[in-house]
Amino acid sequence: MSRIGKKPVELPSGVTASVSGQTVEVKGPKGARTFKATDDVTLSVEDNGVLVTPRGKSKRARQQWGMSRTQIANLVTGVTEGxxxxxxxxxxxxxxxxxxxxxxxxxxxxxxxxxxxxxxxxxxxxxxxxxxxxxxxxxxxxxxxxxxxxxxxxxxxxxxxxxxxxxxxxxxxxxxx
Structure with a gap:
């Protein structure tokens, strides 16, 4: 189990995230960024964060789980602090x-x-x-x-x-x- 992947990506105030298919778009005070995840993970926007879950138990799905969550966290950091x-x-x-x-x-x-x-x-x-x-x-x-x-x-x-x-x-x- 990915310890990083389990945590949802918190969205600070002033930041919005939208998921369409495998693409996440994050908008914040410094601009907007997008990330396209692989088909090995499922993306969803919960009450105040983005949740990444693996599809299946394959090694690749588990690898992409933590990596995708970190990429989305970097998007949030980029549009807030830079x-x-x-x-x-x-x-x-x-x-x-x-x-x-x-x-x-x-x-x-x-x-x-x-x-x-x-x-x-x-x-x-x-x-x-x-x-x-x-x-x-x-x-x-x-x-x-x-x-x-x-x-x-x-x-x-x-x-x-x-x-x-x-x-x-x-x-x-x-x-x-």
Whole structure:
């Protein structure tokens, strides 16, 4: 039995959910999101939450049960609070700034890197060494943050590059004579 799947997804005030077939649509103060569940689970809206139940006792139905419930919970979190990833830039001369819908990164390359921010995502650079990625879709927020980090991953000797705020960089010792 799925411990996660048993609990209904609570809907806070200001959030509405509607189920049509295998699709759940959640509307909240930050926007609307949808999720299409597989045929292995049944979705229903109870008094103040969305309930997910498995169809049958197969292994796949039990796997989809907890996963579907978590996906719906992420929809609710996204439309109420949103998701946020924070990045830090370390290195002499490394900096970031927003210009309209484009993030300009100076990362020690021969040219500045320009990253066009996708729709539905907000990227801010409150300091030249800090980038904040926000949005209502957890997957897209994480992907945008990973794409930005990819331009200059942190290296293990001096720690230069773009890293997540809570990331620990394992440092290596340099050559000895």
């Amino acid at each position: 998701f946020k990833k924070e990045l830090e830039i370390n290195g002499v001369g490394y900096r970031a700034q927003m210009q309209g819908n484009t993030l300009k990164l100076a990362l020690g390359l021969s040219h500045d890197v320009e990253y066009k921010v996708p729709e539905g995502i907000t990227v801010t650079a409150p300091k030249p060494t800090e980038i904040i990625v926000e949005g209502i879709d957890q997957q897209v927020v994480g992907q945008v943050a990973a794409n930005i980090r990819q331009y200059r991953k942190p290296e293990p000797y001096k720690g230069k590059g773009i890293k997540y705020k809570d990331e620990y960089i394992f440092r290596k010792e340099g050559k000895k004579k």
